Amino acid sequence: MKHDISRRALLPVATGIGWGAVGLFAGSAPAQANPQSLTDTPPTVLTPGVHRVDINLTIRGDLMVPSGTTIEIAEGRTLTLLGSFMAPLAHVFTGTGTVDLNRSRMVEAHPEWWGAAPGDSRRDSLAALKACLAAHPVMRLLAADYFISATFAVERSFCRIIGSGFRGTEPGQGTRLIMTGGRADVLRVGPASRPKTVNDFLQNVDVRGIALARTVAPDTSGEAQPAGLRAQFLLFGRIDDVSAAEHAVGFVARGLVRTTFTNCVAFRSMRGKQDNQYWRGFLLDGSVDIGLAGGNASLSLIECNASIGGDPKIGDGVGLLLDGAFADSFILGFETTGIATGIRVDGRADALAARGRNGHVNLHLTMPIIDQCGTIGIEIRNTSTHAMIDITEPYVAVAPSATAALRFDRMRGAATLTGGQCVGNMDMAAGGHAAGLEALDSHGLQTTGLKILEHSRPVVVTRCNGLSLRLLIANPSSRPGGDAISVSNCTAGTIAPLISGQDGAFATGVRFVGGSVQMHVDASGIMPAALDGNGPRVMNGDRPFSLPSREAYITVDGI
Known part of the structure; x- marks a missing residue:
């Protein structure tokens, strides 16, 4: 059955490559995904202008849209494409209806088709980003800036967001999602509230090659500290090559299972409205019982980095904070520069009570690099008697103001420190009085092969x-x-x-x-x-x- 649509009809046009002009529309019912019929169906080439879709419409073949052409989809209606979609990177889909490319032959989709405005700080690209990810599981972003006014929330499983580079600080130097306010997170991967079970968590989300930034300093006056990326209640996630600059927290991980962060970067140089602002490069949040032994389960950070530039007037700055339960965390090659505390493991044993039994085991810090820490390089504190921690080959170089390269404070349980190098600063006039290894009120500390130089x-x-x-x-x-x-x-x-x-x-x-x-x-x-x-x-x-x-x-x- 062939449906007409108002103003201009979507008509198949011969393309000169062997396609014939035959009937195309499948009506309001979804088309059967028959590979042979998709192959045999000719493409539809739209004429320039505005084309309105007033019915639920499924197009089996390819759809070709010339420059300057738009498709307006009426409220409550869906345009489903099963073939390929060929269009310039411009605003094509308008109206309040939806587009479904999930069963198409498209490898990826572009938010520009829904009105994203890369490089234009006057236009909010949030709605276009959301519509694009709803339409297709793979979203490709240009090497450009996308400005958003509220958090971009990723709440669909089995999806991928791919940028074009993540270390740029100027327009055109990779992909940047830029928050225009100081209170909201830039990107949230996972639902806003905890699902009933782990099996109900969001699954298989992949984010890579993106810089998360904001135009103003974060507002840290509220209870929720604005983050670059907040990942929560996620199963089998991958966050690769993502940077988070100028936030109260670069990356928050809470309720993540079998999830990996690789080559991610947190940075802060922007000064806030008040001095002594809160800053965490990476926060692994195990403070609340969410049904896991730790705040996360089988969480890996691989070659991630946190640093501070200039003088942003940070108070208690921490590159990586494991807060509360930390079981099943694997930190490999984590690096910090110029931060007061490089890595802090705060077990909160008194607050966790019985949760510490299983929540304080299986932590591995492997080859961390802590350069010019201002207070403490690596700090382990307030763990339960069940704690089991392995620290392998750390490198810590202290600044003159530091008090200790390595500190164990109320560490109960067992911690093994294997190898490692602590490099001191003997500028006494500048206050170079740091301890290499300091242990207070602790039990079960073992060191083998640690080297302490010039302390x-x-x-x-x-x-x-x-x-x-x-x-x-x-x-x-x-x-x-x-x-x-x-x-x-x-x-x-x-x-x-x-x-x-x-x-x-x-x-x-x-x-x-x-x-x-x-x-x-x-x-x-x-x-x-x-x-x-x-x-x-x-x-x-x-x-x-x-x-x-x-x-x-x-x-x-x-x-």
Whole structure:
């Protein structure tokens, strides 16, 4: 049955490539997806002008739209295309009806067909982006700026959004989605509220090659901190080559299962209305029980980066924050530059209570690179007695203002630190007094092969138990004059350092301060020349331990 449509008819036209002019329209009922019929159906070539669709219409063959032609779809009506759609990257589809390309032969769709205005800051492209993604599971964006006034919410499964580059900061340098306000997230992947079960989460969403920006500084006065990308309640997601600049939080991950972020970048340089603004490069949110052991499950961050440029007056800036339950998180090659705290794991053990049993296991930080941290490089704090954490080959270089390269504060459970390098800053005039490794009120810390270079306080452990510290301390260029290792009120542990440096770099190798029991010290790796006046390798307060020439081990019990 052939349907006429008002104003101008959609008529098949011979194209000169062997197609005939035959009847095309399938009526209001959906066409049967018969591959042979699609092949045999000739294309429709529209004449220039406006074509109105007043019925539910299915076109089996290809549709060709010349420049300057639009298709107006009436409210409540749907135009379904099963073949290919050939049109310039211009506004083609108008009206309040919908377009369905989901069963077409199209590889991807472009939001320009729905009126997106790349490069035009005066026009809001949000509606066009939403219409495009609803019409086809793959949306292709140009190397241009798309301005939006509210959050672009991706709420369909099995879809892909592909940009043309993500590191650009100027027009034409890749694809940018630009929020024109300071309160809203730029992009949200996942539903606004938690579904009933994990199997009801959004599935298989792929976002890549896009920069998320905003025209004004984020407004951090409200409870919800505006993010570049907020991914939540998502199963099998991939976020690749996405940058998020000038937000309160670059990336938020909450309720993600088997999801990976690869080569994503968070950046902040824009100063807000108030000083000491909140900023997180990446936030893995496990603060609320959503039915997973952690806030996420099998979440991977691979070679992601967070940095600060200029002086945006950030208060407690953190490159990567794992907040609350953090089980099943795998962080590989995470890098930060110029941020107060590079990585913070805040287990909130008191608040999580029983959730800490399963929520504080299976965390892996592998080869993190923390450069010029202003306060702490990597901080692990307030974890439960069930915590199990592996940190492998970290690199931390501290700024003069830093207090510690590595800090464990109320870390209960077990944390293993394997290898790694802590590079200090010995500019005393600038306040270079950072500890290399600091542990406070912690249990179950094991280090093997950690190297601490040029720190005034290489190792400080206080009120800890169950320690095993096997590490290297070297100060070849400085003489801070303090203790290489300070131990206060600790129980049940082994300390086996290799200590070297300039002549008299340290006052002593290992000093026990206050009461410590069941501590075993292997002093054989402490070079006497690195100690002031070839002083004692091990001290109990102000009293040196006597080490016979053939005795290198000390068991400290009841100091």
